[in-house]
Amino acid sequence: MPAPPITRTARADGVEARQRILLAALALFAEKGFAKTSTREIAQAAQANIAAISYYFGDKAGLYAATFTEPLGGDPRALVAQFSAPGLSLEEALRIFMAGYLDALKQGEIARQCMRLHMRELIEPTSQWKTELERDIQGPHEALVALLCRHLQLSRADDDTHRLAFSLAGLAIQLFVMQEVMEVVRPGLLQSPQQIDTWADRLVGYALALVAAEAQRRGRRVPLKAAARSMSKKKQAS
Structure with missing residues (x-):
């Protein structure tokens, strides 16, 4: 039948x-x-x-x-909860952050349109700006600051902690901002999910180096050793 x-x-x-x-x-x-x-x-x-x-x-x-x-899916608050989970090493937390942030790039043109939408909201703000600031920017930033305080063994955040948090987020954000430039200067760097996963992996290494430099500047040794071990493992693997 x-x-x-x-x-x-x-x-x-x-x-x-x-x-x-x-x-x-x-x-x-x-x-x-x-x-x-x-x-x-x-x-x-x-x-x-x-x-x-x-x-x-x-x-x-x-x-x-x-x-x-909705177009990119996901919830910044869910990502914050994931990379802020207790017991994660600095590398594990940064890997969750970078991979979660860059995953949206795998949607190609939709990701580009979302970036243009956010940039236009910056230039021509509406009532939506306050919501975006609190949910997409302030929340993740505060979570990054808390993460850094924990791993740098700081009792409270200072200006340099915030500078470092903005710098770490900037590593991921610049890929969204520079998409069209990269397509001209070095085509292929963002053209496949595998390339984007590679970016996420590299950004974790760059981020650990930034944290290690700040730890050294402050005379904090634990995060520096953790970052050094991670970088050593990556060199051996390559």
Whole structure:
């Protein structure tokens, strides 16, 4: 007896329509900004009814907020919890941080559009900026500072601790910012999941070197030894 024909459910159609609207909005918001993008344009680009925007996202602001979190997936708070877990070595924590942060690059053009969206929000801030600052920047930064205080054996963070935390995050962020430049100067460095995994591995080594330099400057020996052991293992493996 032949199997019954596969039919598309209303739920599946709804998920697909919502995703089309989300990605169309991401591209338009990244290109034109929130104020200059109309819901009519988004609906037209998504080949959807304009009423579907209200149905799935509430309003234009709700759709705009969704473009900051949904296309790349993941939750910065979940990543913070993972690399802040008690008992992790510095290398283990930094590896979780770098791999989690760079994983979004594997989505290619969507990652580029998300980067443009964030840059446009910096230039033309909306009410979304406060949310992004607290969730995507301040939260992970504070967790990195706490991690550094623990491994540098500091009772409290000072300006140099924050400088180091910003520098570590900057190692990952610069790959998002420099995507198009890299494609011209050195094509291939970001063109496959394997290349991105290699970047994550290298950035862990660079980050450990930065922490080791700061530990040495402060006269702290434990993190320096840990970083040195890690770098020695990497040299032997290569």
